[in-house]
Amino acid sequence: MSELDIVVIGNGMVGHHFVKTLVESGAPVRITVLGEEPRPAYDRVHLSDVFGGSAPEALALTDRETYESWGVQAHFGEPVSSIDTAGKAVVTSLGRRFSYDKLVMATGSYPFVPPVPGHEHKRCLTYRTIDDLGEIRARAKDSRVGVVVGGGLLGLECANALKNLGLETHVVEFAPGLMGVQLDPGGSGMLRRKIEALDVRVHTGKNTSNIGAGDSCALKMEFADDTELQTDMIVFSAGIRPRDELAREAGLALGERGGIVVNSSLQTSDADIYAIGECALYEGRIYGLVAPGYRMAEAVAQQIAGSEGAFTGADMSTKLKLLGVDVGSIGDAHGRSPGAISFVFSDERKEVYKRIVTSADAKHLLGAVLVGDCGEYDSLLQYHLNDIELPAEPEALIAPAMGDAPVLGVAALPATATVCSCHNVTKGDIVSALDQGCCDLAGVKSATAASTGCGGCAAMLKNLVEDELAARGVVVDKSLCEHFPYTRQELYHLVRVGELKSFDALLAAHGRGSGCDICKPAVASILASLWNDHVLDAAHATLQDTNDRFLANMQKDGTYSIVPRVAGGEITPDKLVVLGEVAKKYDLYTKITGGQRIDLFGARVEQLPLIWRELVDAGFETGHAYGKALRTVKSCVGSTWCRYGVQDSVGMAILIENRYKGLRAPHKLKSAVSGCTRECAEAQSKDFGVIATEHGWNLYVCGNGGMKPRHADLFATDLDDATLIRYIDRFLMFYVRTADRLQRTSTWMDNLEGGIDYLREVVIEDSLGIGAELEAQMAHVIDSYQCEWKTTIDDPQKARRFRSFVNSEEQDNTVTFVTEREQKRPGRKVKAQAQRIAVGE
Amino acid sequence: MTAVTQPDWQAICQRDDLVAGGGVCALLGQEHVALFYLPAQERSLYALGNYDPIGCASVLSRGIVGSIGERLVVASPLYKQHFDLVTGECLEEASAAVPVYEVRLDGDSVLIRG
Ligand code: SRM
């Protein structure tokens, strides 16, 4: 068979996918690629990442060298200007002529710019290519306000870009709602609320009639309803139009509103010319997403390679994050199918909207809309794509977790289920990749290309791979470190059951080597949670992490800070005076912390016991600011003073703080108590938070601020004091038992099979029957509490360890201070930004 | 004959000043020396410069001691880089080594050469 000459017009995402698929098929062909853009194909879907800081180069899907190594002749920046269908050749802008046996048109689409007077102004731009990005960025430099015309998927994506560039951002939409194609009015309304909350101004039902010079800004947009909007730049994103000009001139059949008509073999009206991607019109429809384009590319490549390949339409479901808002649309989102019925859930407080559209008998999922929470997207999509019969009460699929949601586990999926729609990878493909020797997620990704497109399937792929690996008995190494082949949870168990009281005993029984800075503090924490000996006892002192070792937080210059406990943030004037006097006497830098207490900085190690002597004598206790332990329990003033308070939040905060102070845990623990729903103590940002109600207390769990903030989940409502405390006891001890090292409550729960529901079962329903045991363990910790600093200064052996030098009374001369805003601070170091390895204390 | 000037062994502190399983800091003239005492090891005493060249503070004696493979190390309490107790090398950053001192026990006296 002689080699066929294949010419491809356009090197966008789909054109490139075609070339790649055809090359990989090994078919005997000579491929010529003619691209209009100056660079090889790149990932248009992730264009906006560039505004988030990634380099345009990172978007590249290929490069010239790769094409060369494939034997593909490629010319970039040389568009095709005409097709000679009779002579079977194309002519480029440079006048070069290339003959073809088969021609593939992958010319994509262009952004539609409504022909409004003034639209050609140089401050009016579009958003489709890398070059467009550059222009938008340049224009944004001398702009304060930016408008996006078009409130569809691309328009909102573009609004995000403008926002990232620091502009006051407006979205102007002709239709009455946002994303009208993918969302029903309810979903669209919720999306609008959420986007407006992000300070993007949305104007719907606006028909732009003129763009002229502005007064307060460079431009003024006038609308048909006689309103106007001033802006410095406009980006048009009002839909796409297929690039069919070449086809038109060549006399190929086009649709009424444009688009190159193709049949299911993707042939145009000329059987030797194919059209794929966004320029192709199949059954009256343009598919404006990559996945369908890829399917088309594959179908043509298969035909050229001699096998059968057809395109029969594609699913247009999408899941996206627009301006940080989760949006999902599946199938018939508008419920337009005959006889379709809908189930709708809307929560305006949490700003979540969900709708499912089912067949009249409620057995089959026809479509869905999700705004604000896409948690169920994967499950719903599988019901839809595989036509799996719905559970008897389909509403449970979207109702908030009141019990067990009948979520489709990955195990329940048929082998034909599509997991990654970008690359058309089914569950069966993934299973066979694993059968053929892939042994982890990365391996499966490179073998199947799953999850290398839009990334929407990442979570499901991970679940599936882990599930399959587990089913094969593959054990993922979760050893704590080289010295212990166990997880923290397993070590906890070994220590508890074996009643081991020291690191050395544990190492001798279950470990090897000498231990290290990972396992020593982890085991020290386990020993403390279980037996609660003093952390500076001889057997434990050298296991402790930096800060625990000296019961204070080490600062950048090797000095320490001192944070006495101020339970609930309540402090008497006398105690405030003491703190002031001590700070003054030892010349300590003084600061109010974010945790409602006072931090004294700049103490040398040998000063610590002296300072604490004075503090302990004045009635202060250690604040454990150094420990993976209970930190603060913040409070608001509550019903005692506040006109809105319904319970005594200060009293409850102090009770809680005193109850759990000294409890050592896998990571630090924070809490807060608010006196009413106004939530001035920010309890919902804590590991466990309490908010007063008319009838008692609401308990929230597993929140945190910090690096990855997470709102706490409502765990139980209207509890009386005793029940509240019982639940917290159990919750905390279960966390201490089962969490990984340095895992805060939120990540712990995220990794807990069954999540919050399971946690409720264990804590509230006592499903494991360990409630009493957990409470007893907590009682032991509470009963054995001692102020670590008091014990330390009362014990000469322990106090002796606080010395700068064992053989001299001299002070550390490497520590120097300068004065700033009337207080001392460390002198600047030579090497200011040290290379950091570990995060945390 | 030229005499090779080797610094003499000098007593720096008592065994009782050491902390088993960890470090303490001693002054040797103006130098800060971290002394590590590991009674469970075949060789029980190690001495390094106390100044952490990465964190830029005199703190190494306050780090956690352990092993990585066959090497005994101390982890800096500031940013957790590991320093080899025998050679002073930093495992994470080759350019950042700390000085090593010869050290031994004479009865209950800790002797150091420097
Ligand atoms: C002093 C203080 C900042 C201040 O001046 O306000 C502070 C200072 C430190 N924080 Fe913090 N955090 C302080 C409140 C917070 C808060 C706010 C709060 O608690 O309401 C947060 C976010 C809330 C949260 O934790 O969920 C916070 C999130 C962190 C994190 C990130 C935790 C995370 O899960 O992402 C770390 C790193 C870590 O713990 O691993 C950290 C670690 C640290 C350490 C301990 C780092 C260290 O080892 O040097 C800092 C030393 C404190 C010292 O020397 O005394 N600090 N830190 C605050 C002490 C509060 C107190 O009275 O105990």
Ligand SMILES: Cc1cc2nc3c(=O)[nH]c(=O)nc-3n(C[C@H](O)[C@H](O)[C@H](O)COP(=O)(O)OP(=O)(O)OC[C@H]3O[C@@H](n4cnc5c(N)ncnc54)[C@H](O)[C@@H]3O)c2cc1C
């Ligand atoms: C900002 C943005 C975000 C998007 N987000 C998503 C998303 O989340 N999910 C999703 O599925 N899709 C998304 N899309 C759509 C997706 O990018 C397109 O569906 C896909 O790029 C279509 O591929 P294509 O090859 O058909 O067209 P294109 O990628 O546009 O490629 C066509 C190429 O042909 C060239 N060309 C045109 N005429 C000629 C000629 N005469 N001679 C030579 N070359 C020519 C063009 O210059 C262009 O390079 C997004 C698009 C944009 C712009």
Ligand code: SF4
């Ligand atoms: S949370 Fe309520 S009680 Fe507490 S200070 Fe705020 S308004 Fe007052």
Ligand code: FES
């Ligand atoms: S669905 Fe887009 S990468 Fe898998």
